[in-house]
Amino acid sequence: MPKPSDILDRVLVLEMVRVTEAAAMAAAKLIGRGDEKAADAAAVEAMRRAFDTLQMDGTVVIGEGERDEAPMLFIGEKVGGAPGTGPKIDIALDPLEGTTITAKAGPNALAVLAAAEEGCLLNAPDVYMDKLAVGPGYPDGVIDLDKSVRENVEAVAKAKGVAPDEIIVCVLDRPRHETLIAELRAIGCGIQLIPDGDVAGVIATTDEDTTIDMYMGSGGAPEGVLAAAALRCVGGQFKGRLLFRNDDERGRAAKWGITDLNKQYDLKELAKGDCIFAATGVTDGSLLEGVKSLRRGVITTESVVMRASSGTVRWVKSEHQKD
Incomplete structure (x- = not known):
């Protein structure tokens, strides 16, 4: 039997980028066209075809919905080019994280996926999830969903060595967050409202250049597993x-x-063991540049791929011939 970490070695980390690149390029053809469903469908179809080139026995545990709701990449669907013989890999995916963003040519649309050893990703149903996140460098337990908004902000501020009103929180701009936003305003926090794309919002807490300290609010549970x-x-x-x-x-x-x-799920209960996260920008954003179609017949993409066991983060800029 291979060691647990060997299982993902059989699926080359950079091969996962090919999958998100394919989805991003397909969706990019519909940027600003006002058709969310068409953009999502294009990304789904391209991602599925790309999976079939990988030598793995994959199972979608976070997908586009259940079998009766999604024609492909549904929860439980088998993917990969080596069913029954390749390494067993669980896949969480969102071929187009930010369908509305893409339709309106807004920022931060991504094609994303996570891959882990079998049984290591939470099979989250397609419901909402209350989410709370901070980046690295804080003591364990600094955040807790059982605490109030003020208590969480004050705990992070204390750990950072600043006043609570210096904390910046990322929140999805939704009517359901009116009370949350009011509480943060009362504390004096800065609020970074985003129209969509809460995977990118959570990841932004890990990048000091964004100045975002915390992510708060509810969004899709599948996106929560991907962010974790x-x-x-x-x-x-x-x-x-x-x-x-x-x-x-x-x-x-x-x-x-x-x-x-x-x-209340912790990080390692949502995504445990060794795992890979890959994302490719569809539109320009704080994390990645979007797909660009150049005059010389080349399409450029920017991606990031991360691995838990090594802590490696690779930034990948690629050029693709249009044909």
Whole structure:
């Protein structure tokens, strides 16, 4: 039997970038065209084709929805070019994180995926998740979803050695966050509102150049697992709690083996063991440049690929012939 870390060695880390590049380039053809569904469908189809070139026996554990909701890349779908013979890999993916952003030519749209050894990524149902994240360098337990907004901000400020009103928090710009935003304003925090793309928002806490200290608010649970996988590679802390609006969503959780509906998940419970995170920019953003189509018949992409076991972060700039 191979060592656990050997399993992902069989799937070359940089091969995962080829998958996100393919999805990003397909989606980029629809930037600013106002058609979210078409952009998403193009990214999904391109990502699926790219997976089939990899020598692995992959299973989608975070995907575009369940089988009856998504024609491909649904939860439970098998991907990869070596079914039954290749290394067993669990995949979490979002072929186009920021469909609205892409349709409107906004910033921070990404094609993203995470890969881990079998059983190491949470099978999160397609529901909302309450999320709280900080970057590396803070003592363990500095954030906690059971604490108030003020208590979390004050704890991070104390650990950073600044006043609470010097903390900058990234929040999705949604009506559901009106109360959260009001609480942060009362503390005096700076708030970086983003229109979409909370995977990029969480990762921004790890980059000092963004000046973002914390991420707060609710968003999709699948995106929470993807963000947790990224933080596992580069450091940071993440807390997540699934949010259920009705019995149908609770039923989805039961289907995927989730029995404690109030559980607060830590980073390593969402993405444990060795894992890989890869992302390619679709539109320009704080993390990556978007896809560019140059006059000389070349398409350029910028990607990042990270690995938890080594802590390696690679930035990849690629040129692709249009044909």
